[in-house]
Structure formats: C-alpha cells, structure tokens
Amino acid sequence: MTLLPDDLSILDRLAHRVWVFDIDRGRVHWSNAAALELWRATSLEELTSRDMASDMSFSVANRLRQYQADFERHGTRFSETWTLYPNGEATTVRVLFSGYRLPDGRMAMLCEALSEHAGEPDTLRSAEALLHTSVMITLYEREGAALYRNPAARETVADPTETCFSHLVSADERQRLFSELERDGHARQVVSVNTSRGEAWHEISARGCRDAVSGKEAWLFSEIDLSDLKRTEARAHYLAHHDALTGLPNRSFVSRRFQERLDAVRAAGEEAALLFIDLDHFKHINDSLGHGVGDELLVHTARAIGGLLRDDDLFARLGGDEFLVLAAAPNIRSYVEKLARGVLDIVAEPVVFRGSRVNVTPSLGVCLFPEDGEDVETLLRHADLAMSRAKERGRNRFAFFSTELNDAAQLRRALESELRLALERREFVVYYQPRVRVSDGQVVGAEALVRWQHPQRGLVPPYVFIPVCEETRLIGAVGNFVLEEAAKQQRAWAEAGLDLRISVNLSPRQFEDAELAEHLLSIVRGAGGNPQQLEFEITESLLLGNVAQTLATLQTLRAAGFAIAIDDFGTGYSSLAYLHRYPITCLKIDRSFMSQADGSVAITELILTMTKMLKLDVVAEGVETEAQLSWLKERQCMDYQGFLYSPPLPVSEFEARIGWDPTRPKGDSTSS
Numbered sequence: 088m089t090l091l092p093d094d095l096s097i098l099d100r101l102a103h104r105v106w107v108f109d110i111d112r113g114r115v116h117w118s119n120a121a122a123l124e125l126w127r128a129t130s131l132e133e134l135t136s137r138d139m140a141s142d143m144s145f146s147v148a149n150r151l152r153q154y155q156a157d158f159e160r161h162g163t164r165f166s167e168t169w170t171l172y173p174n175g176e177a178t179t180v181r182v183l184f185s186g187y188r189l190p191d192g193r194m195a196m197l198c199e200a201l202s203e204h205a206g207e208p209d210t211l212r213s214a215e216a217l218l219h220t221s222v223m224i225t226l227y228e229r230e231g232a233a234l235y236r237n238p239a240a241r242e243t244v245a246d247p248t249e250t251c252f253s254h255l256v257s258a259d260e261r262q263r264l265f266s267e268l269e270r271d272g273h274a275r276q277v278v279s280v281n282t283s284r285g286e287a288w289h290e291i292s293a294r295g296c297r298d299a300v301s302g303k304e305a306w307l308f309s310e311i312d313l314s315d316l317k318r319t320e321a322r323a324h325y326l327a328h329h330d331a332l333t334g335l336p337n338r339s340f341v342s343r344r345f346q347e348r349l350d351a352v353r354a355a356g357e358e359a360a361l362l363f364i365d366l367d368h369f370k371h372i373n374d375s376l377g378h379g380v381g382d383e384l385l386v387h388t389a390r391a392i393g394g395l396l397r398d399d400d401l402f403a404r405l406g407g408d409e410f411l412v413l414a415a416a417p418n419i420r421s422y423v424e425k426l427a428r429g430v431l432d433i434v435a436e437p438v439v440f441r442g443s444r445v446n447v448t449p450s451l452g453v454c455l456f457p458e459d460g461e462d463v464e465t466l467l468r469h470a471d472l473a474m475s476r477a478k479e480r481g482r483n484r485f486a487f488f489s490t491e492l493n494d495a496a497q498l499r500r501a502l503e504s505e506l507r508l509a510l511e512r513r514e515f516v517v518y519y520q521p522r523v524r525v526s527d528g529q530v531v532g533a534e535a536l537v538r539w540q541h542p543q544r545g546l547v548p549p550y551v552f553i554p555v556c557e558e559t560r561l562i563g564a565v566g567n568f569v570l571e572e573a574a575k576q577q578r579a580w581a582e583a584g585l586d587l588r589i590s591v592n593l594s595p596r597q598f599e600d601a602e603l604a605e606h607l608l609s610i611v612r613g614a615g616g617n618p619q620q621l622e623f624e625i626t627e628s629l630l631l632g633n634v635a636q637t638l639a640t641l642q643t644l645r646a647a648g649f650a651i652a653i654d655d656f657g658t659g660y661s662s663l664a665y666l667h668r669y670p671i672t673c674l675k676i677d678r679s680f681m682s683q684a685d686g687s688v689a690i691t692e693l694i695l696t697m698t699k700m701l702k703l704d705v706v707a708e709g710v711e712t713e714a715q716l717s718w719l720k721e722r723q724c725m726d727y728q729g730f731l732y733s734p735p736l737p738v739s740e741f742e743a744r745i746g747w748d749p750t751r752p753k754g755d756s757t758s759s
Contacts (some may be wrong), residue, residue: 104180104200110155111193113140125200125506126179127173138647150238151196158186158194161247163681165168166201179203223289223310226298229249232454234305237525243312245283251306254280268293268306288317293371326690327627331712332382333389335410336403342628345413347461349456350403353711358419363452363470364392365410366431367482383440384447384691391433395426408680411467419455427451427485435483450477451485459488503559505541506552510564514540518735521745522590525716530745532588532622534728535573537736539564562594567610574616576738581617583749590622590652601636604643618648626654630669638669645670652706656694664744666701673700683701695722 098105099119106118106126113613115134118126128134140148157163164185170176183199223240227233231250241247246256255261256279267274273294280289289310300304328340336344345361352359366388369650385408392410396402401413415701416422434449454472469488477486509515514539514679522532539547556562568593577589597603611618621646629637642650651674680691691707698705710729719727733744742749 105698106198107187107189108151108198109189109193110151110196113138113143114117115139115190116195121501122198122200125173125178126172126622127176138668146238149242153238153241154184155186155194156198157247158196161575162186163247167247210445210564219370223308223311223312225308225745227294227306227308228298228670229304234300238309243279243282243284243287249281250310256281256286257717260700268295268399271344274547280310283456287311287312287314299553323478323693326693329700330404330406330691331388335389335393336401338405339405339628341403341405341411342463345401345403347414348413349461349463349466352415352456353461357415357417358458359413359456360419360423361454361456361466362412362423362430362469362485363413363474364410364434365474365478366452367448367450367478369408370445372445372447376440376445380440380443380445384438385444387438387440388434388447391436392430395429395433399496410471423453423455424485427453427666431483431485436636448483450474450482452477452488454488455484480603499555499558502555505557506539506555506561509539509541510561510568513568515568516543516736516737517541517569517576519576519589519741520728521733522588522726522728523732525707525719525727530587531726533733533741534624535569535576535592536588537569538735559598560596562596563600566592566594566597567606568609570607571614574611574614574621577617577620578615581620585747585749586620588620588650590623590624592624592654595626598625598629598637598640604640604647607644608647622650624652624654624675627656634668642669645672650704652704655708666697666703671707673704675706675708677729681707681711681715693721695724699723 091506101119104119104125107116108114109116115126118128118134121505123131124127126134128137152162153655164183164700166181166183169180171180180203181201185199187195187197189195200349211302214288215542220237222237223243224235224237225240226235226249233247233251234245236247236459248443252261252265255264260276263280264276267276273314274293275290275292277288279291280291283541293310296305296307297303297618328336328719330337347360353482366384369381369384372384385404389402389404389410393402393645395538396412399413400417403411405411412426414423414426414749417617430449430451432649434447437444437446438547440444448739449568452470452472453462454466454469454473456466459469463671467644473488476492478486516539518536518538519533520536521530522595523529524531524536537549537553539549540550541547553562553565556565573589573591580587600606607623609620611621620697626639645651650672651670652675652676653675654675676691676694678723695705705725706725707715707724707730710716710719710727710731712731714728715729716731736744
C-alpha cells in the first residue's frame with residue numbers, strides 16, 4: 088500500500104520506532120521521531136540525506152533485494168534481528184518488515200523496531216555470520232515447511248513456500264536422505280535440488296533438532312553448491328572415457344562397459360560377438376597426405392561404421408586406427424557376418440579430403456561369446472588374433488577366431504615356462520630412466536624398469552613378457568625382484584652421496600594380495616632401502632577395483648613413508664573423488680598426450696592445473712622434443728621423463744649420463 092501524509096502524521100506520534108527504507112536508493116525515505124532517536128539523527132532531513140548504500144555489504148544489499156522481491160510477489164511480512172550502525176555505533180533490534188508502495192510506485196520497506204536486543208556477543212555474532220555466510224542454512228518443520236532461511240538459502244529458492252521435500256528433485260534421493268535422517272538423526276548426501284536458477288547439485292548436511300521458538304522437532308539443513316565441481320568432474324569423466332577426435336568411447340570405456348554388457352548377455356543366456364576393426368595401411372595415408380587428412384578419415388570412418396549399427400550395439404575407438412564393436416543377437420554369427428560385410432563395403436568407398444582422393448580398406452577380426460572367451464580381455468585378444476589373420480590373408484576381409492589361432496597361445500605357454508626359469512636363474516635386470524626437474528634440468532629421481540637378459544635372444548623388452556607375467560600371475564615375483572633391486576640401488580646411491588627418489592611400478596594383480604603392503608615393506612627393509620626415497624606407481628584402473636583393500640594397502644604404504652604415483656594418468660577413470668579418497672602424491676601424465684602437437688592439448692593443461700590445485704607432484708612422460716619441454720616449462724610442470732634426456736639405462740650408463748662419478752667424495756651434487 089502507499090503511505091499517505093495522514094498515515095505518516097499518525098505514525099509520527101507513535102513512541103514505537105517506525106521508518107520507511109527506499110531499497111532502490113539505499114536511503115531512509117521517512118522516519119517518525121522515535122526512529123530518529125534510534126538512528127542518532129538530528130532531523131528527518133539529516134537522516135534521509137545519509138547514503139546507506141555506500142558502505143552496505145554485498146550480503147545485506149542482496150538480502151534487501153530478496154525482501155523487495157518477496158514483498159512484490161508474495162506480500163511477505165516477517166521479523167528478524169538486525170544490527171544497525173547509526174553513526175558507526177552497533178545497535179541490535181528486532182525489526183518487523185513489510186512492503187509499502189512509494190508515491191512513484193516503487194516497492195519500499197516499512198520497518199518497525201519491536202525491541203532492542205541485548206544478547207550475548209557470541210549470539211549477536213552468530214546472527215551476523217548467518218546473514219553473511221555463503222552456506223545455505225534452512226530450518227524446516229518436520230512436516231516440511233520452512234521456519235527460517237538465511238539470505239544465502241533464500242536467494243536460491245524460487246518459491247518461499249517450498250518445502251524440504253519439494254526442494255529435492257529426485258524421489259529416490261529424497262527417500263534415501265530422509266530414510267537416513269529418520270534412522271540416524273543426521274544425513275549427509277550430494278543431491279540434485281530445485282533452485283531459482285534451475286536444477287543444481289548441493290551437498291546437504293541435515294540433522295534433527297528442535298525449533299527454539301516452538302520447541303517442536305525440526306530439520307536443520309546446511310547446503311553447499313557443488314554444481315561447478317560436478318560439471319568439472321562430468322567433463323573429466325567424459326574425457327577419460329571418450330576419444331577426443333571421434334567422440335567415441337575409448338579403451339577405458341571398453342574395459343568397464345563392454346564387460347558389463349557381456350555379463351548381461353550371459354545372464355540372459357544369449358550370444359554376442361566382438362569385432363576388431365583395423366584400417367589397412369593407414370600409416371601410409373598419414374605419411375603421404377598428412378595427419379590432418381588422417382584425422383578426417385578416422386572421423387569419417389567412425390561415422391560410417393556407426394551408421395550401420397543398432398542402438399544397442401557398443402562401438403569404441405581403441406586408439407590409432409583401431410575400432411571395436413560389441414553386438415548381441417539371437418543368431419549372432421549370421422548378424423555379425425552381415426555387419427562385417429557392411430563395414431568392408433562402406434569403409435572401402437573412396438572419399439575426398441582437402442582435394443585428395445582417399446581409398447582405405449579395413450581388416451576385421453571376429454570372435455564369439457561365450458564360445459571364444461568369457462571376458463572382454465580374452466575376447467579382445469582373440470579378435471585381435473583373428474584380425475591379424477585377415478591381414479595375413481590379403482587384407483580387406485574379415486576372419487573368425489579359430490582353434491588354429493591357439494598356436495599363439497601355445498607359444499605363450501612356452502614363454503611362460505621360460506619366464507619361470509628366468510626367475511630362478513635371475514636373468515632379469517633393472518634399468519633406470521632419469522626423472523628430470525623441468526625448471527633447471529636437474530636429475531631428481533629415476534624409474535626402475537625391468538628387462539629380460541635372455542641367454543639366446545639377448546635383451547628382451549618388457550612389452551614382450553610383461554603381459555604374459557600378468558596373465559600367469561608371475562608379475563608378483565617379477566615385481567618383488569624389481570623392488571628389491573631398486574631398494575638396494577637407492578641405498579647404494581644414498582651412501583655414495585647421490586640422493587634420488589626411485590619409482591617402482593606395481594601391477595593391479597599384486598593388489599589381489601591382502602598382505603601386499605607387509606610384503607613390500609619386508610622387501611625394502613631387507614634391502615636396506617629408505618621408504619622416504621621410494622615411490623610406487625599404480626594405474627588408474629586399480630582405483631576401480633576392491634576399494635577397501637586397495638585403500639588400506641595404499642594408506643599403509645603411505646604411512647610408512649612411500650610416495651604414491653598414478654602412472655599413465657589421463658587414460659583411465661579420472662575422478663576428483665578418487666584423487667581425494669586415496670593417498671596420492673604424484674600424477675604421471677601419459678606419454679600419449681605428449682605425442683600430440685608437442686603436448687599442446689587441453690587435457691594436459693587440465694591435468695597440470697588440477698595438480699596445482701590439489702598440491703600434487705606431476706611428471707610428464709614421453710618427452711621427446713625441446714618444444715615439448717618448453718611447453719612444460721611455460722606451464723610450470725614439475726618433472727619429466729623421456730628420450731629427450733635419456734632412455735632407460737643400466738646402472739653404469741645411468742651414472743655416466745647424469746655425470747655421476749661413484750668415486751667422488753660423498754656430498755658432491757649430481758650434474759644436470
């Protein structure tokens with residue numbers, strides 16, 4: 088309503104302190120005589136001349152705008168305890184607020200001071216804190232209605248009549264939250280909520296209490312907006328599971344989702360097939376027409392194949408020019424033969440990119456589930472063997488996995504036998520690759536990498552035998568050998584004055600041992616190594632396994648002084664939640680990111696930024712050019728490894744490469 092002159096005259100006679108505040112202009116519009124005394128004003132003219140907006144806090148200004156909106160939309164009338172500062176003196180009063188129209192039609196605020204408040208300092212300060220905090224605080228009746236909202240909470244609510252039940256978007260999340268509240272008296276969950284700006288993600292901490300006014304049981308909610316974090320995490324999750332070029336799911340997605348699909352097919356008693364698709368002579372296209380044309384061809388191929396698939400077929404890019412399809416059907420062999428012929432035809436159609444006519448053909452390997460394997464890794468291996476057979480037969484064709492391809496498995500078994508003998512004869516040796524500080528080129532550590540010194544074949548690289556060790560569970564014995572040698576070397580170097588941190592890889596297979604931490608600690612103690620100068624490298628996939636056991640193992644190792652690094656970071660499931668949950672100290676950026684455009688890719692920058700925020704060490708792997716190193720320096724990456732400085736080397740060559748003379752007096756520093 089509008090205040091008329093007669094109204095003001097009547098109000099002016101009251102001993103009750105009343106004033107009108109112009110919210111838009113941040114000034115008192117009118118005050119009765121009693122309120123002039125409250126405001127320490129000599130006259131109405133002097134009071135209305137005060138510019139109260141000039142030193143008004145953001146929280147107070149925002150709160151007044153909320154009042155104005157509620158007066159306009161809902162005719163709200165309410166009271167709160169406010170601390171006023173007339174002439175800089177703090178005065179706390181209980182004020183009744185309501186809306187009034189000024190003569191020009193704008194909504195102002197009628198303020199009635201009910202009483203002065205002389206509470207304890209802590210009480211007054213807590214009231215001020217509730218006014219200014221960004222945490223959203225709401226007190227609800229058990230029936231759901233809001234009894235109180237602080238300014239932060241009120242700002243996010245579109246409808247002040249909203250209940251605690253309608254505040255939550257999901258019925259399942261609502262049921263889970265209130266079931267926990269009823270059972271335990273408190274609950275803490277991240278849920279989707281309705282706000283004035285649409286749906287958002289809030290972390291709600293709720294507990295049972297009593298309303299201080301009525302004494303009735305109530306719910307107290309405190310909320311923090313996690314929407315930005317959720318969006319960042321969703322983006323990181325997408326990048327971790329999808330190929331940046333084609334948008335298809337990547338190898339990490341295959342390991343998780345393809346296995347889930349196979350489990351569902353098995354439960355339904357159905358059949359499935361895995362198709363491994365590889366483009367013939369794709370490298371020639373990259374070499375002759377450039378990587379730009381090669382990338383366009385990959386995108387085109389992905390779309391072409393995708394157009395042949397049904398909605399429930401799974402499609403992924405493994406990397407490079409390799410694609411994977413998982414399909415299920417009642418007559419799977421018939422369906423997959425038709426699909427394979429369709430892929431051969433559509434991929435072989437010539438296309439033109441950047442003025443160049445491009446012809447490419449595919450080779451396909453097919454294996455059937457459960458006939459040719461019962462898990463995704465076995466099927467992938469068998470489909471790969473079948474694809475190799477298609478290439479051997481002339482390319483541009485498909486081949487099914489068959490028992491004759493098990494010759495490769497027989498060779499593997501022979502290799503396994505040799506590996507067991509190699510362990511007995513101690514034919515394995517440890518090489519060390521320098522870890523170099525980016526800022527000044529100083530060698531600060533080394534990664535211990537195993538090699539097999541075969542009596543006939545010479546030095547065998549790890550990619551030949553490590554997969555067999557993983558499959559046959561020999562990896563534990565090999566890993567123990569590497570750790571023992573690394574710990575001994577760390578001690579020897581430290582005693583000679585060369586203080587380097589040595590990293591040792593741990594396989595996910597090793598974490599199947601519930602007593603892994605004790606075994607590793609025993610090895611290091613026996614070798615005389617210093618846990619403070621040893622680091623264990625794990626893969627992201629490990630964090631998706633037995634969470635409780637893995638966490639307990641890593642916590643034990645970290646408590647003993649070992650550093651914990653995630654190797655090949657960025658290729659698996661990259662979740663902020665996982666990084667916070669586990670005692671991680673370092674991230675090692677996968678070499679695949681460094682090989683793309685000298686490392687100038689968005690995900691690398693994202694990882695570097697994230698490590699700074701989380702205060703983690705970071706190592707870039709696979710650095711091969713000065714341009715890549717310069718790029719890392721600009722972004723203040725901590726350390727790097729790669730052939731730019733040195734490949735993995737035996738001990739004597741490692742010492743020579745870093746300029747270390749083991750005969751020099753102890754205390755001399757390493758060369759860079």
